[in-house]
Amino acid sequence: MPPTPAPAFDAGFQAQLAALFRWRRDVRHFQPTPLPPGLLATLLQAANLAPSVGLSQPWRFVLVQDPARRAAIRANFTVTNAQALSTQAEDRAATYARLKLAGLDQAPCHLAVFAEPDPQQGHGLGRRTMPETTAYSAVMAIHTLWLAARAHGLGLGWVSILDPAAATTALDVPSHWVFIGYLCLGYPATAEDQPELEREGWEHRSPAELRLLHR
């Protein structure tokens, strides 16, 4: 079989990809509509193509559907969020309380993501001095899923206001797995090209030039 020719990504695709990056949002408000059949599998297959250290594919996805487990995650969030609120300066606390940080109550699909910190697959290549690269690989799998989801009209919200150990226990996964994040997935309530944190006055983006040094 002759090798598949490499696709040519033209200026039209480049512009659409740039729009995808610009319109990807951390979504907190969802419609209750469930995902159409097969779409989650498509997204997970895309995520499985993410870069991984030594081709180790250390990401582990957990589809959370059991109401009791969802309630445990929600309780974890509530406690952690209250603690986080108490550490904010007074003038920001009101904004923080208003942010409604979780789509946990609305999103039809919940995915927890973990990394296997010492996978057999990959034979340790590339992570001897940087063991955190297995977690980084799982992060890129999440980001791949995020972009694919947005291209299919879905929104994703990454919840990091959680106690990782409690999340690991609540989901009954191997205790040595590293908790990376908890994802809410569904059709977004609104379409926005500006981050919600910017609209709510929490923070503003600053330009790329400020983040580049020359050496």
Place this chain on the structure above:
Amino acid sequence: MPPTPAPAFDAGFQAQLAALFRWRRDVRHFQPTPLPPGLLATLLQAANLAPSVGLSQPWRFVLVQDPARRAAIRANFTVTNAQALSTQAEDRAATYARLKLAGLDQAPCHLAVFAEPDPQQGHGLGRRTMPETTAYSAVMAIHTLWLAARAHGLGLGWVSILDPAAATTALDVPSHWVFIGYLCLGYPATAEDQPELEREGWEHRSPAELRLLHR
């Protein structure tokens, strides 16, 4: 000004995006051709749109052009790689030695990437229990740059076989920055839809279904 309507990403774009994920490679062999003027700035602007915890944009890019600094990174890689080689089982050591893990000698563009672990921007939102989310944000900036680069015909290679402390010193950046990775960027010597580690018999991809649990 009326709000910009959200772009509709159609089936054609979804298919091209899937091809981008499939054809993104960790590239180790480059043509010496430099990047066209302005392209690096375009890629960094795309990376700057990556998700970040609390909209903190904690990624820091360092464009490394000084020959002495490049030589220091190369020496760092050589030492770390030799140590890694010695920990591989005998039957895999020969493969490892052959892998030519670095495009450090060929790539025209070198970017080191760091994370600011405690950025002012973002006001701490979302990272109290998971401080590693600043590093994760920088990882997603790298991944965004990687995909944008591939869409423009460029290849990227992520070098993680480095001692992070030595890399931080060699590049004279603030010592509290967290070293995330060192990127080689340029036009790839060949176009491949199969990972080099797979072609070289190091490891094979396994399917997404193996990475999904139900709870």
